[in-house]
Amino acid sequence: MDLETLEVGYDIPARPGQRVVEVLTPALIIDLDRFERNLGRMRNFIARHGLRLRAHAKTHKSADIALRQIVEGGACGICCQKVSEAEAFVRAGITDILVSNEVRGDARADRLAWLAAKARIIVCVDDIRSVGELSLAAQRHGSTLEVLVEIDCGAHRCGVAPGAAAVDLACAVNEAPALRFEGLQAYQGSLQHIEAPVERRRNAETAAQATRTTVEMLAAAGMECRTVGGAGTGSFAMDAELGVINELQCGSYIFMDAHYDRVKEDGGGKPGGMENALFVMAGVMSTAIPGRPVCDAGLKALAVDSGLPRVDRAEIRYVRATDEHGVLDDPERVLDVGDRLLLVPGHCDPTCNLHDWYVAVRGERVEAIWPVTARGKLF
Amino acid sequence: MDLETLEVGYDIPARPGQRVVEVLTPALIIDLDRFERNLGRMRNFIARHGLRLRAHAKTHKSADIALRQIVEGGACGICCQKVSEAEAFVRAGITDILVSNEVRGDARADRLAWLAAKARIIVCVDDIRSVGELSLAAQRHGSTLEVLVEIDCGAHRCGVAPGAAAVDLACAVNEAPALRFEGLQAYQGSLQHIEAPVERRRNAETAAQATRTTVEMLAAAGMECRTVGGAGTGSFAMDAELGVINELQCGSYIFMDAHYDRVKEDGGGKPGGMENALFVMAGVMSTAIPGRPVCDAGLKALAVDSGLPRVDRAEIRYVRATDEHGVLDDPERVLDVGDRLLLVPGHCDPTCNLHDWYVAVRGERVEAIWPVTARGKLF
Numbered sequence: 001m002d003l004e005t006l007e008v009g010y011d012i013p014a015r016p017g018q019r020v021v022e023v024l025t026p027a028l029i030i031d032l033d034r035f036e037r038n039l040g041r042m043r044n045f046i047a048r049h050g051l052r053l054r055a056h057a058k059t060h061k062s063a064d065i066a067l068r069q070i071v072e073g074g075a076c077g078i079c080c081q082k083v084s085e086a087e088a089f090v091r092a093g094i095t096d097i098l099v100s101n102e103v104r105g106d107a108r109a110d111r112l113a114w115l116a117a118k119a120r121i122i123v124c125v126d127d128i129r130s131v132g133e134l135s136l137a138a139q140r141h142g143s144t145l146e147v148l149v150e151i152d153c154g155a156h157r158c159g160v161a162p163g164a165a166a167v168d169l170a171c172a173v174n175e176a177p178a179l180r181f182e183g184l185q186a187y188q189g190s191l192q193h194i195e196a197p198v199e200r201r202r203n204a205e206t207a208a209q210a211t212r213t214t215v216e217m218l219a220a221a222g223m224e225c226r227t228v229g230g231a232g233t234g235s236f237a238m239d240a241e242l243g244v245i246n247e248l249q250c251g252s253y254i255f256m257d258a259h260y261d262r263v264k265e266d267g268g269g270k271p272g273g274m275e276n277a278l279f280v281m282a283g284v285m286s287t288a289i290p291g292r293p294v295c296d297a298g299l300k301a302l303a304v305d306s307g308l309p310r311v312d313r314a315e316i317r318y319v320r321a322t323d324e325h326g327v328l329d330d331p332e333r334v335l336d337v338g339d340r341l342l343l344v345p346g347h348c349d350p351t352c353n354l355h356d357w358y359v360a361v362r363g364e365r366v367e368a369i370w371p372v373t374a375r376g377k378l379f
Numbered sequence: 380m381d382l383e384t385l386e387v388g389y390d391i392p393a394r395p396g397q398r399v400v401e402v403l404t405p406a407l408i409i410d411l412d413r414f415e416r417n418l419g420r421m422r423n424f425i426a427r428h429g430l431r432l433r434a435h436a437k438t439h440k441s442a443d444i445a446l447r448q449i450v451e452g453g454a455c456g457i458c459c460q461k462v463s464e465a466e467a468f469v470r471a472g473i474t475d476i477l478v479s480n481e482v483r484g485d486a487r488a489d490r491l492a493w494l495a496a497k498a499r500i501i502v503c504v505d506d507i508r509s510v511g512e513l514s515l516a517a518q519r520h521g522s523t524l525e526v527l528v529e530i531d532c533g534a535h536r537c538g539v540a541p542g543a544a545a546v547d548l549a550c551a552v553n554e555a556p557a558l559r560f561e562g563l564q565a566y567q568g569s570l571q572h573i574e575a576p577v578e579r580r581r582n583a584e585t586a587a588q589a590t591r592t593t594v595e596m597l598a599a600a601g602m603e604c605r606t607v608g609g610a611g612t613g614s615f616a617m618d619a620e621l622g623v624i625n626e627l628q629c630g631s632y633i634f635m636d637a638h639y640d641r642v643k644e645d646g647g648g649k650p651g652g653m654e655n656a657l658f659v660m661a662g663v664m665s666t667a668i669p670g671r672p673v674c675d676a677g678l679k680a681l682a683v684d685s686g687l688p689r690v691d692r693a694e695i696r697y698v699r700a701t702d703e704h705g706v707l708d709d710p711e712r713v714l715d716v717g718d719r720l721l722l723v724p725g726h727c728d729p730t731c732n733l734h735d736w737y738v739a740v741r742g743e744r745v746e747a748i749w750p751v752t753a754r755g756k757l758f
Contacts, residue, residue, distance in 0.1 A: 011463050013758060024486065024758040058702060081703040084390055101703065104664045104716050107403065126667045127716060157704055158665040158673055189701065285483045286537040288505045294537055299684050299729045301757050305700070321684070322568065323437060323728050324460040324480065325536055337483050337506060349702050350678045353733070356755045376735045376754075378680050379392060379403040 014359045018366045025283035025340065026297035028355040028372075030255075032362045034277035036072075038254050041272055043074035046248065049240045052076045054098055054229065056251030059349045061085065061374035062358060063092030065254065070094070077120070079229075079249050083112050084377035090119045092373055098122040098229065100185060100249060102150070102158055106133055108379070113137035113145060113178075122146040122227075124185045126160050131172045131179065138178030147173045148229060150185040151214055153207035157189065162210035167217050174223060183225035184218075186211040187249060192234035193259055193306075197266050204235050208242035215244065233271050234263050254278075257348040259306040279312065279342040280351065281359075282326060284335050293335045295326045297343060302326070303350035309343035318343060393738045397745045404662035404719065405676035407734040407751075409634075411741045413656035415451075417633050420651055422453035425627065428619045431455045433477055433608065435630030438728045440464065440753035441737060442471030444633065449473070456499070458608075458628050462491050463756035469498045471752055477501040477608065479564060479628060481529070481537055485512055487758070492516035492524060492557075501525040501606075503564045505539050510551045510558065517557030526552045527608060529564040530593055532586035536568065541589035546596050553602060562604035563597075565590040566628060571613035572638055572685075576645045583614050587621035594623065612650050613642050636727040638685040658721040659688065659730065660738075661705060663714050672714045674705040676722060681705070682729035688722035697722060 013027040023029070046053045055069040057078040066089060069075040077096030080086050086097050096119065103112050103123050115121050116138060125131055125147055138145045149169045152159035160166050166184065173181040191203035207230075215225050231239040233252040239245045252260060255278035256270065265271055282297035298321045302309050309318050309326075315334065320327040326343075328335065335341075345351035352358075353375055360368040392406040402408070425432045434448040436457040445468060448454040456475030459465050465476050475498065482491050482502050494500050495517060504510055504526055517524045528548045531538035539545050545563065552560040570582035586609075594604050610618040612631040618624045631639060634657035635649065644650055661676035677700045681688050688697050688705075694713065699706040705722075707714065714720075724730035731737075732754055739747040 011467075011756060011758075022486075026757050088390075102664050105662070107401075126665055129716065152667065156668055156671065157701070157706060158667055160667050283484070285481050286505055288531065288537055288539050289535055292535065297757075299682065299726075300732050300755075303678065305678050305683050322536070327536060337508065347678075353679050354755065355757070376679075376733065377390060378405050378676075378734070379390075 011356065012369060013357055014366045014369060016366055016368055020361050020364050020366060021340065023281060023359055023366065025281050026301040027281050027359045028352065028357065029279040029281045029342065030358050030360045031277045031279070032360050032367055034275040035254055038274045038277055039068065039073040041274060042250065042253055045272060046074055051240060052247040054079050054247050054249055056100070056249050057089060058085070059251030059255065060352055061372050062370050063089060063094065063373040064370040066094050080374065082377055082379055083108050084379045085374040086115055086121065087111070088374040088377050090115055095119040100124060100187065100229070102126055102130060104130060104133065106137065109133040109137035110140065113141040113143050116143035116145050117141050120146070122148060122182055124148050124150040125169060125173065126150045126158050128169060128172055131169070131176050135176035135179050144178055144180055146180045146182040148183050148185040148227060149173065151211065153186050153188040153210055153230070154203060155188050155190040159185070162214045163217060166214045167221055170218055170223050171221065181223055183227035183229065184211060184214060186228055186230040186245060187232065188230065188235070189232065192232040193263055194234070195262050195264060197264055200234060201238050204238040204242060208239065208244045211244045233260060233274070237265065237272060252348055255348045258310040258344045258346045261310065261344070276344050278345065278348055280309065280345055282341050282343055284337050284339045284341070287335065287337055291330055291333055293328045293330050295328060295341060296324065297326050298322050298324045300324060301354060302343065302345050303347045303354065305350060306347035309345050312342040312344060316341065390735065391748060392736055393745045393748060395745055395747055399740050399743050399745060400719065402660060402738055402745065404660050405680040406660050406738045407731060407736065408658040408660045408721065409737050409739045410656045410658070411739050411746055413654040414633055417653050417656055418447065418452040420653060421629065421632055424651060425453055430619060431626040433458050433626050433628055435479070435628050436468060437464070438630030438634065439731055440751050441749050442468060442473065442752040443749040445473050459753065461756055461758055462487050463758045464753040465500065466490070466494055467753040467756050469494055474498040477527070479503060479566065479608065481505055481509060483509060483512065485516065488512040488516035489519065492520040492522050495522035495524050496520050499525070501527060501561055503527050503529040504548060504552065505529045505537050507548060507551055510548070510555050514555035514558050523557055523559055525559045525561040527562050527564040527606060528552065530590065532565050532567040532589055532609070533582060534567050534569040538564070541593045542596060545593045546600055549597055549602050550600065560602055562606035562608065563590060563593060565607055565609040565624060566611065567609065567614070568611065571611040572642055573613070574641050574643060576643055579613060580617050583617040583621060587618065587623045590623045612639060612653070616644065616651060631727055634727045637689040637723045637725045640689065640723070655723050657724065657727055658691065659724055661720050661722055663716050663718045666714065666716055670709055670712055672707045672709050674707055674720060675703065676705050677701050677703045679703060680733060681722065681724050682726045682733065684729060685726035688724050691721040691723060695720065
């Protein structure tokens with residue numbers, strides 16, 4: 001075997017300048033025109049409402065996209081969820097990062113504090129013991145970690161109860177060496193995908209009321225919340241009206257997905273008027289069973305936790321996913337081997353995490369290839 | 380920011396020699412003792428039945444594991460599903476590979492034929508046009524592609540109908556320059572997870588009968604099937620009895636998963652007596668909600684297409700997965716932050732594809748770190 005001739009790079013699905021029909025499938029496609037319109041919609045929204053945007057990079061895990069969100073999209077920085085993700089973004093030149101999650105244990109706290117000597121790092125706490133871990137680590141590295149106290153706004157995942165428990169924890173942060181109390185993490189994740197706007201708004205109001213009360217109690221105790229972070233793509237318009245959150249943490253807005261297709265605004269449109277800008281391009285690879293063609297994108301190219309993908313052609317449905325195959329329903333038998341389909345993933349975040357590359361296209365041409373910088377950064 | 384001091388390698392969850400309790404979570408763990416017993420069980424099984432094993436590497440995507448399957452586990456080679464996967468395995472030194480799937484389009488056929496100049500490459504066809512694509516490509520590269528005609532044994536995905544259609548296609552392969560007819564691909568994927576052994580056996584018998592008829596028709600037409608490939612972890616014992624398949628393509632047997640926990644043999648045990656050898660080790664990161672602790676392994680660390688993971692402790696259940704969190708039910712409130720749990724993934728193949736590294740452990744120590752060589756190789 002002649003190892004010398006094994007070229008590097010076949011694993012890249014396309015090259016800039018190629019025609020879209022030449023992209024190897026399955027591939028993660030960004031429609032740049034739509035993506036840029038989504039960026040602009042959010043930039044205008046935060047300007048109009050006097051809010052900050054800290055775009056959630058867990059959606060895309062891409063340094064190229066994060067930089068565009070900051071430079072062109074009005075974001076003050078990014079969120080991510082894991083220390084290893086934050087590290088990948090710091091390596092790529094992003095200098096203002098909230099790990100919108102609890103970081104527990106001395107090893108992780110140590111690494112986060114080490115990063116905080118190189119970039120602005122903010123982190124969440126929901127346990128007094130975490131304050132000690134982070135403070136010791138930051139002292140070791142001579143860095144400062146900024147801290148948001150996470151409150152449970154109704155999602156019942158992480159976060160202390162709003163009110164007195166949050167104030168107690170904020171006091172502990174305030175007194176801990178090498179930590180700086182920055183405000184509250186008030187993200188209500190479970191309301192983002194409530195489809196009916198009336199019910200979504202009711203949940204957003206409950207969360208906002210609990211958050212407002214906590215902010216006021218903190219102020220009475222002499223602690224100002226410079227940041228009240230929260231809001232997602234399903235709730236940001238409501239949260240802006242409610243006026244408690246001052247730093248939006250939306251992620252999916254740049255891409256949207258089939259799950260968000262079902263989440264409606266009052267007028268019936270999608271949240272913020274955002275457009276689907278992310279697709280998995282699949283190729284038909286077998287038509288052996290009439291009316292049931294098979295494409296080359298299955299469970300390893302598409303996350304199905306929030307449902308199967310929607311085919312961007314009304315007459316075709318994606319009906320079954322196995323590891324490397326997707327079975328299609330094609331009642332009119334219009335598809336042939338080699339035909340390409342754009343699939344709108346059920347859930348954008350875990351779908352992006354399956355791929356190594358974004359193929360950024362404009363019209364019929366590939367314009368850029370962006371690595372999924374923090375893919376698989378789990379710790 | 381001092382880029383020079385950003386070390387490479389934090390993204391590796393452990394180092395050989397570390398204690399298992401030091402592994403960064405979430406991490407993909409192989410229990411080496413169980414894994415080696417599974418390897419041995421299959422090696423003994425094929426020896427006893429006079430069968431070949433072509434282990435399916437789509438399960439693990441790891442060159443280290445593939446080499447162990449060949450050197451210690453009795454396998455004659457491996458299967459994989461994509462050209463880019465095959466290329467990653469050839470680069471890693473594996474020299475006998477079946478792409479147990481259709482490879483369509485001139486670009487992919489070209490790359491496969493190029494690989495066939497460096498290793499033994501076998502591929503499936505279910506369309507006469509594919510024969511032309513592959514033959515032209517192999518002629519261009521001066522290589523020979525071996526070909527299995529795929530028949531639909533009841534899974535209704537890819538494959539021509541058993542019988543005359545398969546014979547016609549085999550004749551075309553036989554006559555095509557630079558192709559060699561090797562036999563049949565007769566894998567019935569949809570029966571592997573039928574839980575009741577009686578019903579699973581009925582499906583295996585139907586598939587075997589269709590396959591046997593096709594083998595006999597091919598023989599009558601002067602075409603010998605050197606390889607009749609098929610069988611999975613749920614059916615290999617039955618397929619061995621039925622006596623048509625001569626090359627087993629089992630993948631999950633080395634690891635097993637929570638879905639295969641429910642697939643029973645006649646005596647009530649797991650297929651082939653295999654043991655769970657693969658786990659996602661998760662750490663508890665929040666206990667803010669009493670009785671509902673949160674661990675650090677969610678949708679990006681665990682595939683949930685076949686159900687949520689099973690916790691390897693009877694009193695704890697994993698009840699909800701979000702992107703980076705897993706919510707646990709802990710009615711006795713025994714868990715605290717920092718506690719570690721071994722989770723048996725719902726579906727091993729797409730779970731492994733989420734991770735960059737296997738942490739191979741023996742007892743309380745990390746013995747090796749193996750890359751997931753072909754992770755994300757989708758084309």
